[in-house]
Amino acid sequence: MTIRAGIVGYGNLGRSVEKLVKLQPDMELVGIFSRRTGLDTDTPVLPAERAAEHAGEIDVLFLCLGSATDIPEQAAGYARHFTTVDTYDNHQLIPRHRAEMDAAAREGGHVAMISTGWDPGLFSVNRVLGAALFPQPQQNTFWGKGLSQGHSDAVRRVPGVRRGVQYTIPSEEAIAEARAGRGAEITGASAHVRECYVVADEADHAAITEAITTMPDYFAPYETPVHFISEEEFERDHQGMPHGGHVVTSGDLGGSRSAVEFVLELESNPDFTAAAQVAYGRAAARLKAQGETGARTVLEVAPYLLSPTGLDELIRRDV
Numbered sequence: 001m002t003i004r005a006g007i008v009g010y011g012n013l014g015r016s017v018e019k020l021v022k023l024q025p026d027m028e029l030v031g032i033f034s035r036r037t038g039l040d041t042d043t044p045v046l047p048a049e050r051a052a053e054h055a056g057e058i059d060v061l062f063l064c065l066g067s068a069t070d071i072p073e074q075a076a077g078y079a080r081h082f083t084t085v086d087t088y089d090n091h092q093l094i095p096r097h098r099a100e101m102d103a104a105a106r107e108g109g110h111v112a113m114i115s116t117g118w119d120p121g122l123f124s125v126n127r128v129l130g131a132a133l134f135p136q137p138q139q140n141t142f143w144g145k146g147l148s149q150g151h152s153d154a155v156r157r158v159p160g161v162r163r164g165v166q167y168t169i170p171s172e173e174a175i176a177e178a179r180a181g182r183g184a185e186i187t188g189a190s191a192h193v194r195e196c197y198v199v200a201d202e203a204d205h206a207a208i209t210e211a212i213t214t215m216p217d218y219f220a221p222y223e224t225p226v227h228f229i230s231e232e233e234f235e236r237d238h239q240g241m242p243h244g245g246h247v248v249t250s251g252d253l254g255g256s257r258s259a260v261e262f263v264l265e266l267e268s269n270p271d272f273t274a275a276a277q278v279a280y281g282r283a284a285a286r287l288k289a290q291g292e293t294g295a296r297t298v299l300e301v302a303p304y305l306l307s308p309t310g311l312d313e314l315i316r317r318d319v
């Protein structure tokens, strides 16, 4: 089956999904829905407000919108008309997002694959897998050093911010402690700094700093230095988007100690996030074709559904 794909939102993630859908053996890209016109792409661009008119032409719709405000405002609307796959990354609010997407997808008879990508996404799977192996697991997650697209999107949504990025910087000491099984006291906020670079008018600097550093879910209670820089400095120094991280799990197994670590080193955060989103898009289209409906997290999807290779070949080759 050829999966007919659509994209909503043409930012960093949307551009990477476009590139990767075109490299899949079993997908074709129908179009990109955007709130803007005049995008620099050869793919047909269609107005986002008229997306529902194209519901019959698309098997899976990749929601490449920002998590800070776009997804909470718009995702359920798309799930009523399409099988969707998103990368929603506000961890605290994922249960609420799941409930809203489940209701919308069931109303329309579709599947909504939620919170794919790498964290949430592949890291979530590895946290559950790692912890399930130990009676008393010790587990820590570290990000970076790298550019968090979700936190950068949240910074850009603050009034007055013209351009903005956020780098997540982990404590190497904390990573070493976690690897040694001494991570019990380490929290996300104690083990990371969130460094922001912003372009804005000077008159807005104080209000922007206050809005960023007190933002729930994204920044409070992290140490969050906010640096104001010129447009030229931003262009010169903040164009790359590398990232990565570790999920470290260890514990005692009745007298012996074992450790499991899942590591990502990403030259491009959006390319890798798109790779995970596209693979889960394949799974979403297959589940929908099997007659399933409702929201699914990455924990609920069998790995073979992500692969373009058939199950018999995967069992012969990889099991």
Ligand SMILES: NC(=O)C1=CN([C@@H]2O[C@H](COP(=O)(O)OP(=O)(O)OC[C@H]3O[C@@H](n4cnc5c(N)ncnc54)[C@H](OP(=O)(O)O)[C@@H]3O)[C@@H](O)[C@H]2O)C=CC1
Pocket: 008, 009, 010, 011, 012, 013, 014, 033, 034, 035, 036, 048, 064, 065, 066, 067, 068, 087, 088, 089, 090, 115, 116, 117, 118, 119, 120, 121, 149, 150, 151, 153, 154, 269, 270, 273
């Ligand atoms: N789960 C995970 O592991 C990960 C999740 N993510 C998620 O991906 C989300 C999207 O990130 P990212 O693509 O970097 O965000 P962007 O800011 O690049 O894009 C977000 C939206 O903003 C609009 N937009 C993009 N560029 C412009 C522009 N120049 N002017 C006006 N509007 C613009 C686009 O919508 P439109 O075309 O309609 O204007 C786009 O969909 C993040 O919020 C994050 O939550 C990212 C990485 C990892």
Ligand SMILES: N[C@@H](CCCC(=O)C(=O)O)C(=O)O
Pocket: 089, 118, 119, 120, 143, 144, 146, 147, 148, 149, 150, 151, 168, 243, 269
């Ligand atoms: N959701 C993140 C990916 C995980 C990294 C992270 O959460 C962080 O850097 O804080 C992103 O948007 O880039």
